[in-house]
Amino acid sequence: xxxxxxVVDVDHCTGCKGCEIACKNENAIPLGERxxxxxxxxxxxxxxxxxxxxxxTHCQQCKDAPCVHVCPTGASYRxxxxxxxxxxxxxxxxxxxxxxxxxxxxRSWNPEENVVExxxxxxHLTSAGELPHCVKVCSVxxxxxxxxxxxxxxxxxxxxxxxxxxxxxxxxxxDPSSVYLLSSKYCEWREGADGAHDITQYD
Numbered sequence: 001x002x003x004x005x006x007v008v009d010v011d012h013c014t015g016c017k018g019c020e021i022a023c024k025n026e027n028a029i030p031l032g033e034r035x036x037x038x039x040x041x042x043x044x045x046x047x048x049x050x051x052x053x054x055x056x057t058h059c060q061q062c063k064d065a066p067c068v069h070v071c072p073t074g075a076s077y078r079x080x081x082x083x084x085x086x087x088x089x090x091x092x093x094x095x096x097x098x099x100x101x102x103x104x105x106x107r108s109w110n111p112e113e114n115v116v117e118x119x120x121x122x123x124h125l126t127s128a129g130e131l132p133h134c135v136k137v138c139s140v141x142x143x144x145x146x147x148x149x150x151x152x153x154x155x156x157x158x159x160x161x162x163x164x165x166x167x168x169x170x171x172x173x174x175d176p177s178s179v180y181l182l183s184s185k186y187c188e189w190r191e192g193a194d195g196a197h198d199i200t201q202y203d
Contacts, residue, residue: 001083002147004121005061005177006132007155009142011165011186015040015054019134019143026122026133033108035059035119036134041190051187056143058134059106059119060169060176061085067098067107075116084123089115103172121145148177155179167191 015038023029023036035058042052065085067076075091076098078084087098092115099107099116107118122132126145130136135143146153151160158181159166165183168176170191182189 001149003061003063003149003177004082004084004126004146005148005155005179006058006121006135007144007146007158007179007181008056009144009158009162010053010055010180010182011162012140012142013054013056014140016139018137018139019056022133022137023119026125027120029108029117030110030112033110033117035106035108035117037106042187044188044190053182053187055180057104057106057169058178059085059121060104060174060178061121063175063177064173066101066103066172066174070097070101072097079123082123082126084121085118086120086123087116087118089113089117092116103174104169104176148179 017038020034020036020038024034027035029035037057039055039057040052041055043050045051061084068078068085072095073091073093075088077086077088079086094114096116107116110117126132132145135145144154144158146155148156150156159179162181165181167180167182167189
């Protein structure tokens with residue numbers, strides 16, 4: 001089974017928010033909601049020895065997705081062809097159980113349609129052989145998409161090139177798939193014992 005995910009080379013992310021804007025425009029996301037949220041981690045240390053990095057957060061495409069398990073109607077499900085976690089709006093009753101179950105808070109509420117929404121990795125594009133829009137528009141080309149089980153995919157190659165810099169958000173038993181590449185020569189990965197980053201809302 002394929003395991004598609006996003007890989008972000010945090011070493012090169014400039015915090016331009018191009019991925020956020022591209023995601024909102026491509027998916028017509030309501031005002032105030034974001035499927036791809038850019039967070040600022042830091043600054044850490046004491047002046048002049050300071051470190052910080054930008055952390056884009058999105059659906060982590062968990063292998064054992066709690067959002068799928070708790071959904072009472074099957075609205076949160078895995079696509080049988082790609083194994084990507086998606087939301088069927090026709091089945092969503094707006095109970096928000098999936099939002100509460102997500103350990104990373106990356107699901108959004110659409111008040112106009114009364115349904116839960118999330119990053120789909122632009123399935124409408126990838127199913128046609130294109131890249132997710134956030135990957136396509138990244139000005140520094142630090143975002144990668146592909147099948148992590150395919151060593152020849154862009155995502156797998158990016159990880160292989162920086163294997164010692166690969167990190168994931170804390171695993172709560174859900175086995176997240178997204179990978180973040182942050183080299184220790186630039187900044188220390190700062191996830192705390194509770195799985196949370198010391199973050200600033202970068203608005």
